[in-house]
Amino acid sequence: MKLKNSLLFVFILAFCTAGFAQNSFSWEKVRYGGRFSFEFSNETTSIIVAPVAIYPLNKKLSLGASVSLGYAKFKDPEAKLYNYGISVLTYYNPIGQVELSAELEQSFVNQRSTISDAKINYNFLAFYLGAGYRTRNVTLGMRYDVLYKKEEGLYASPFAPFVRVYF
Numbered sequence: 079m080k081l082k083n084s085l086l087f088v089f090i091l092a093f094c095t096a097g098f099a100q101n102s103f104s105w106e107k108v109r110y111g112g113r114f115s116f117e118f119s120n121e122t123t124s125i126i127v128a129p130v131a132i133y134p135l136n137k138k139l140s141l142g143a144s145v146s147l148g149y150a151k152f153k154d155p156e157a158k159l160y161n162y163g164i165s166v167l168t169y170y171n172p173i174g175q176v177e178l179s180a181e182l183e184q185s186f187v188n189q190r191s192t193i194s195d196a197k198i199n200y201n202f203l204a205f206y207l208g209a210g211y212r213t214r215n216v217t218l219g220m221r222y223d224v225l226y227k228k229e230e231g232l233y234a235s236p237f238a239p240f241v242r243v244y245f
């Protein structure tokens with residue numbers, strides 16, 4: 079639990095410090111985009127939509143926020159999941175096309191068994207650290223959830239590939 083609190087404190091401190099360093103806010107600088115992911119297999123169907131708004135503080139550092147909505151259906155055991163969440167994120171471009179990211183995400187999950195009508199609601203906190211290759215308005219990369227616990231999360235692995243697009 080101390081690790082979660084420490085990481086949360088460091089992330090919020092960095093977010094606030096960078097925010098106060100900015101002299102003036104301009105809506106024209108905000109970039110919009112997000113993430114769309116889907117998975118189809120014999121056992122699973124999963125769709126997630128996560129729109130994002132990013133504000134560049136300077137050429138190397140950007141801050142933003144995201145909401146996410148998702149749906150998943152499993153055949154064995156037969157269940158449906160609906161999830162939603164909110165994130166705060168930071169992107170840092172140390173050199174050229176390299177993009178480093180940190181994302182603190184709080185997710186809420188509603189699970190329903192289609193066999194017994196049992197309902198289970200839970201939430202979990204994720205802290206992703208990632209790295210990617212950026213070209214123009216698209217970034218391809220991998221992120222890792224440092225708070226991942228196999229028995230508590232929504233995902234099968236702490237690693238997640240990503241594609242981000244911003245306009």
